[in-house]
Amino acid sequence: MTLKTNIIAVLFIFSSFLLPAVQAQRIQTDFDVRLVAEGLQFPWGMAFMPDGNILVTEKIGQLRIITSDGRVSEPVKGVPTVLVQQQGGLLDVALDPEFSKNYLIYLSYSEPEGAKASTAVAKAELKNGSLENLRIIFRQLPKTEGGVHFGSRLIFSPDGNLFITLGDRGDYMEEAQQLNNHIGKIIRIRPDGTVPADNPFANDPKAKPEIWSYGHRSVQGAAIHPKTGELWIHEHGPKGGDEINIPQPGKNYGWPKANYGNHYSGVPIKNEHAEQGFEEPIHYWTPSIAPSGMVFYTGKQFPGWRDSLFIGTLAGRHLVRLSTDNKKVLNEERLLTNTLRFRDVEQGPDGALYLLTDEENGKLLKLTPK
Numbered sequence: 001m002t003l004k005t006n007i008i009a010v011l012f013i014f015s016s017f018l019l020p021a022v023q024a025q026r027i028q029t030d031f032d033v034r035l036v037a038e039g040l041q042f043p044w045g046m047a048f049m050p051d052g053n054i055l056v057t058e059k060i061g062q063l064r065i066i067t068s069d070g071r072v073s074e075p076v077k078g079v080p081t082v083l084v085q086q087q088g089g090l091l092d093v094a095l096d097p098e099f100s101k102n103y104l105i106y107l108s109y110s111e112p113e114g115a116k117a118s119t120a121v122a123k124a125e126l127k128n129g130s131l132e133n134l135r136i137i138f139r140q141l142p143k144t145e146g147g148v149h150f151g152s153r154l155i156f157s158p159d160g161n162l163f164i165t166l167g168d169r170g171d172y173m174e175e176a177q178q179l180n181n182h183i184g185k186i187i188r189i190r191p192d193g194t195v196p197a198d199n200p201f202a203n204d205p206k207a208k209p210e211i212w213s214y215g216h217r218s219v220q221g222a223a224i225h226p227k228t229g230e231l232w233i234h235e236h237g238p239k240g241g242d243e244i245n246i247p248q249p250g251k252n253y254g255w256p257k258a259n260y261g262n263h264y265s266g267v268p269i270k271n272e273h274a275e276q277g278f279e280e281p282i283h284y285w286t287p288s289i290a291p292s293g294m295v296f297y298t299g300k301q302f303p304g305w306r307d308s309l310f311i312g313t314l315a316g317r318h319l320v321r322l323s324t325d326n327k328k329v330l331n332e333e334r335l336l337t338n339t340l341r342f343r344d345v346e347q348g349p350d351g352a353l354y355l356l357t358d359e360e361n362g363k364l365l366k367l368t369p370k
Contacts, residue, residue: 029304030370033336036354037070040362045092045108045153045344046354050100054348055126056356056364057107059089065129066364078131080122083112086147087218094154094162096123096191103127104191108152108164111136116143118182119150119166123191137193138210140182144169149236153222153294158229161188161196163212165219165233173256176215179207184255186219186233186247188212200250213247215278217255221294221311228326234294234311237261240286241269245279246327254278260286283329289316292358293344299351301369312342314358319345 042059065073088110096104111120118140124131149167168184176184201207221234241261293312311320341358353367
């Protein structure tokens, strides 16, 4: 590694061992942080390919392939046009469950249409550094003005269906309570874009059939529980009130009628969820940490971390480790405190944890046992 890389690694190591954990029962796990690659322009999402290479999206609208030894490819050709504005851009990437046979990948992004935009999801074949036969399988409707709260994470459930997390598009938050649109919703579709027959609103003529759950603000983290197979998400609150939820079909999670934070204007929000007919979050943060990225750890490199839930933070500038039991969060540990904005966290096939930093000179970092 270069001298610069060594300095970065040393800073990360010291930050994780010398600063106290917050609200945590600390597990004594020593780890090293290695710089795998840098020079990425606001990286957002990543997916590991069978050959060990990593697909990484850049919010500016580029898709890169990073080799295990840190070489960064030229931008992949054929990426759809994206709106690059505030929180908008090229967002998440996911591999088809049969990728080794069909080479299909899925991208979520902010799709422009004149002065408006919304989150869209496209699928395409990745061949020879290019996307072929690209097809849009989902569009958030309606398209609206503004550059915030697009979501969006992509994750396949054990039954093969695709979950898409969305946002409330900022000024349109009230629409999160209505079923005739996709604003502030979790979406569940088949990989070809069709609607599963057992979706909760599949037969409701007054609702969008793709909706799985609603009343969400801006969901930038999603993971499948390794034992139950259930979807877990986290979503941004306003001033406080970041939440973790386990979205159940057809359930309402309260935004903007219920939250443990305040509106940006300072106006408080009722924090009573059940009393208003909404689902309670299983965990929340006030003040906000601005969570982004989410993964359950199931690898062998860190035995003490198995089944822990890891979450990157933007405002918090640290990595969160949550101990969980069934549908409960037992305690919280904060690692890499006061360092960088972490946009995504994933487990690699080697059992290491990988992090993307949210910055113009974005980095791909790798955590391994010390």
